[in-house]
Amino acid sequence: MRTDEQTLLDRLRALVTLEEVDLSSDLEGVRTEDLAEAFVRLEIEEQLGLMRRLDAEVAGDLLVELPTETARRLADELPDEVLAHYLDVLPMDDALDLREEIEPERFEALLNVIPEEDADEIRRLLAFPDNSVGRLLTEDFVAIGPDTTMDEVLALLRDASTEAFETINYLYVLSDNRHLLGLLTLRRVLRSDPAAVAREVMNPDPITVEGTLGEEEAARLLARYGFSALPVLDARGRMLGIFTADDAQEILSDADTEDVLKLGAVSGDAESYLSLSVGQLVRRRLPWLFMLFLAETFTGLVLRYYIPTEAQGTAVGQLAVIASLTLFIPLLIGAGGNSGSQVTTTITRALAVGDVRTSDGLRVLRREFGVALVIGLALGTAGFLRALSWRSGFEISLVVGIALPMIVLWAAAVGSVLPLAAKRMGFDPAVMSAPFITTFVDATGLIIYFEVARRVLGLTFQA
Amino acid sequence: MRTDEQTLLDRLRALVTLEEVDLSSDLEGVRTEDLAEAFVRLEIEEQLGLMRRLDAEVAGDLLVELPTETARRLADELPDEVLAHYLDVLPMDDALDLREEIEPERFEALLNVIPEEDADEIRRLLAFPDNSVGRLLTEDFVAIGPDTTMDEVLALLRDASTEAFETINYLYVLSDNRHLLGLLTLRRVLRSDPAAVAREVMNPDPITVEGTLGEEEAARLLARYGFSALPVLDARGRMLGIFTADDAQEILSDADTEDVLKLGAVSGDAESYLSLSVGQLVRRRLPWLFMLFLAETFTGLVLRYYIPTEAQGTAVGQLAVIASLTLFIPLLIGAGGNSGSQVTTTITRALAVGDVRTSDGLRVLRREFGVALVIGLALGTAGFLRALSWRSGFEISLVVGIALPMIVLWAAAVGSVLPLAAKRMGFDPAVMSAPFITTFVDATGLIIYFEVARRVLGLTFQA
Numbered sequence: 001m002r003t004d005e006q007t008l009l010d011r012l013r014a015l016v017t018l019e020e021v022d023l024s025s026d027l028e029g030v031r032t033e034d035l036a037e038a039f040v041r042l043e044i045e046e047q048l049g050l051m052r053r054l055d056a057e058v059a060g061d062l063l064v065e066l067p068t069e070t071a072r073r074l075a076d077e078l079p080d081e082v083l084a085h086y087l088d089v090l091p092m093d094d095a096l097d098l099r100e101e102i103e104p105e106r107f108e109a110l111l112n113v114i115p116e117e118d119a120d121e122i123r124r125l126l127a128f129p130d131n132s133v134g135r136l137l138t139e140d141f142v143a144i145g146p147d148t149t150m151d152e153v154l155a156l157l158r159d160a161s162t163e164a165f166e167t168i169n170y171l172y173v174l175s176d177n178r179h180l181l182g183l184l185t186l187r188r189v190l191r192s193d194p195a196a197v198a199r200e201v202m203n204p205d206p207i208t209v210e211g212t213l214g215e216e217e218a219a220r221l222l223a224r225y226g227f228s229a230l231p232v233l234d235a236r237g238r239m240l241g242i243f244t245a246d247d248a249q250e251i252l253s254d255a256d257t258e259d260v261l262k263l264g265a266v267s268g269d270a271e272s273y274l275s276l277s278v279g280q281l282v283r284r285r286l287p288w289l290f291m292l293f294l295a296e297t298f299t300g301l302v303l304r305y306y307i308p309t310e311a312q313g314t315a316v317g318q319l320a321v322i323a324s325l326t327l328f329i330p331l332l333i334g335a336g337g338n339s340g341s342q343v344t345t346t347i348t349r350a351l352a353v354g355d356v357r358t359s360d361g362l363r364v365l366r367r368e369f370g371v372a373l374v375i376g377l378a379l380g381t382a383g384f385l386r387a388l389s390w391r392s393g394f395e396i397s398l399v400v401g402i403a404l405p406m407i408v409l410w411a412a413a414v415g416s417v418l419p420l421a422a423k424r425m426g427f428d429p430a431v432m433s434a435p436f437i438t439t440f441v442d443a444t445g446l447i448i449y450f451e452v453a454r455r456v457l458g459l460t461f462q463a
Numbered sequence: 464m465r466t467d468e469q470t471l472l473d474r475l476r477a478l479v480t481l482e483e484v485d486l487s488s489d490l491e492g493v494r495t496e497d498l499a500e501a502f503v504r505l506e507i508e509e510q511l512g513l514m515r516r517l518d519a520e521v522a523g524d525l526l527v528e529l530p531t532e533t534a535r536r537l538a539d540e541l542p543d544e545v546l547a548h549y550l551d552v553l554p555m556d557d558a559l560d561l562r563e564e565i566e567p568e569r570f571e572a573l574l575n576v577i578p579e580e581d582a583d584e585i586r587r588l589l590a591f592p593d594n595s596v597g598r599l600l601t602e603d604f605v606a607i608g609p610d611t612t613m614d615e616v617l618a619l620l621r622d623a624s625t626e627a628f629e630t631i632n633y634l635y636v637l638s639d640n641r642h643l644l645g646l647l648t649l650r651r652v653l654r655s656d657p658a659a660v661a662r663e664v665m666n667p668d669p670i671t672v673e674g675t676l677g678e679e680e681a682a683r684l685l686a687r688y689g690f691s692a693l694p695v696l697d698a699r700g701r702m703l704g705i706f707t708a709d710d711a712q713e714i715l716s717d718a719d720t721e722d723v724l725k726l727g728a729v730s731g732d733a734e735s736y737l738s739l740s741v742g743q744l745v746r747r748r749l750p751w752l753f754m755l756f757l758a759e760t761f762t763g764l765v766l767r768y769y770i771p772t773e774a775q776g777t778a779v780g781q782l783a784v785i786a787s788l789t790l791f792i793p794l795l796i797g798a799g800g801n802s803g804s805q806v807t808t809t810i811t812r813a814l815a816v817g818d819v820r821t822s823d824g825l826r827v828l829r830r831e832f833g834v835a836l837v838i839g840l841a842l843g844t845a846g847f848l849r850a851l852s853w854r855s856g857f858e859i860s861l862v863v864g865i866a867l868p869m870i871v872l873w874a875a876a877v878g879s880v881l882p883l884a885a886k887r888m889g890f891d892p893a894v895m896s897a898p899f900i901t902t903f904v905d906a907t908g909l910i911i912y913f914e915v916a917r918r919v920l921g922l923t924f925q926a
Contacts, residue, residue: 029668031688037817041823067818154617157650157653157654158653158654169632186649187620190617190620190621191620205492223709223712223713224496225494225496226709226712228632228691228708245691245708245712246686246689249686249689249708249712249715250686252712252715253686253715253719253816256716256719256723257812257816259723260719260723260726260808260812263723263726263727263808263897264726264804264805264807264808264809264897265801265804265805265808266805266808266809272813272818273809273810273813273819273827274813274818274819274823278830278833278834281809281830281834282834282837282838285802285805285834286837286838286841288805289798289801289802289805289842290841290845292797292798292801293798293842293845293846296794296797296798297794299793299794299797300790300793300794300853303789303793304853307786307789307790308783308786319782319786320771322786323770323771323785323786326766326770326789326792327763327766327767328763329766329789330759330762330763330766330792330796330905330906330909331756331759331760331762331763333793333796334755334756334759334902334905335752335755335756335759338751338752338898339748339752341727341728341898342727342728342748342751342752344727345723345726345727345729346724346729346736346744347736349723349724350735350736350737353716353720354500355530355736355737356736356737360504360737363737364736367741370741371741371744371745371748374741374749375745375748375749378753379752379753379756382753382756383756386760386763390767434726434727434897435801435804442793442797446793
């Protein structure tokens, strides 16, 4: 595959230099997904040069398939009439996709140019909230009446217009006022008595979602049952359209990408790496770093409180003891941060995929307390032995050995309570991500460390 | 949904106390996925009590649907004849799934009890390498000859046995020696001339995979094109079976879970949180923590090298300067670790979803260098001002301001080169995960810091 794609990229580069007016025949048989992947690696001038010489249908599909940022840059350069033409030939949900890539006012203006009926359908989808499943529904499904016979269904499928069914696995049985009565699989249609009517053979209790439901929640539901489409209803139970498995797949993959990035302290949508400019990459990372920088200042304050920087007034012996203590700071920060991040990562992911619900809170806390106890004792012992082996003296080793389990327990408490609390309060638990918790545990862990030291070593600190 | 599940859990608890022998009718209409979710929250005795009173078919489906660890504990308690019965009624790929949950010897013994034909099919799947798509293929697809007419295809579908097609979207056109000649969508069948033969209307160039291909790679391919199934061939192009979208969906979700956990320094398979015991949770976390603990020792060594812990022979003034420098250690460690983890996370995810390939290495490095330059300068300025505001003196502030951009650039280099190198050498780049890189950058970043300090402040260290 890899070599195929390299070849396609080379082929595209060669086509750019050609003076041919229509490239559609040159790219026949190339799948849009592959075309998009090679396209991203071209310069914008090359992209525009090729785009202009493709069929509207191919070009429109390509624009939808491209990463948002690449498509946005292209759309900015393309004239209105070309974009309107694309909107016109694309399926409705894909046309709506283009909206992300075009300025809202320009999109609105384009809607006035394309056929009334298509524009109306797009406006209907736009009435649903952002990121709701209603935005993604397709009205291309096969609806039949409860009294249709299986023979009639087959005839209907034969005559339906090409776009009339995107997915053919399911047929939907609707009442006169478009209430969903039941669902028929095509397998069932083929294998039932040709004279049987839909009402007799349908599944009268299909799983449905409402149009206002969040797209990620709908996608997890579809994935959970392994369906290829879910019927989407309005608040009064009338069927609006279907939500298909390929859209669900994309949503879940993007949601996972966003969760992964948040764990790495990167904000923003799932967006193809190569299509982001350096400036955009900076904008996704710098705010987080500044926030963590400010949070880390708190750690500095803790240190400033405990470590004397003015030599006068402090005994040289005490200075040396404190210097010995500082040697273990990275170890303690590391252990607290890493064990805290293990807990948050585990809980956040379990919440995201639905393995754990907020009602399981107590169960989770009990388990995490047990795990932290075992891990804390193990690390505490290791830390104590390490300190001894560095000839830090018995007392300082004891401080390290006592502080470590306490920090691990504290990290576990913070790491499990914060995501659960965030979820319960309706926030995305991924916001309480590992870097945030790590930084928080850094500062508070040091307080534990120095307070243990104060008690064990009998130190008096400057305050 | 949530309340439904709570109700189901309560209903199951009530059923346990009932003395009824067969519970199948009580649970009619409950979907296996929902049953499994409530089941996980019961005690093992309750689970066994219910399991024994379910139909073999329902119980078998449930066992497959349950998280591996829960199913394993149940399977250990169930007698051989019951398990053999489950194996017998399950579809083949699900039966193979059970193998994860049963001791290999016991599974082998069970294969000798079930019908020869089924056992042979399972053994054929077992011949494929672990985690290959061949392990997951189903032989339940509809194969037709190139000269079959559309009318004959429909008749065939009507008469095929129930399991003969798991997914009905595609029909596969095979030659006499089972070479795949082409693919027909059911939509095409319904809409073509009933007298047309398969050869004329099929797509002669479908995307296929070989049985030995990795399951994750196959799943990404299927998702990329939005197919509902992919034909799986042997090395000589003969069709073995199909790989379906619901399996692909599960593989991708599990792969993402594993990647997320690795970012949080947790090892192991994607496995439902509640089904893992405290001991198992410890085993997934402690090895990583010990590894990072050892790596962090390296940081301690760096500090030991630069920070004098024996007061004699070191001027008190220098002790105070070094104490001032230590105040900024968490800030520098944090900035290096966080920016490094941003880079690794971004690159690793882009590699996982296929946005970036190893051949894009130079492109990636150029971008990351640019990003690190901007971020380094911004953080350096902020660090310099912060140090000044803490009255650390101009020279120490300068050290912080110079060291920060250097550490950020270094973190970016490490964070982008390591995952790309791992991928090129054939390892999973997620192994070079954020905690590992953070710990590595901690130690090396401190060397940069103290070396800058040595030069700017003219310090002499003990070595």
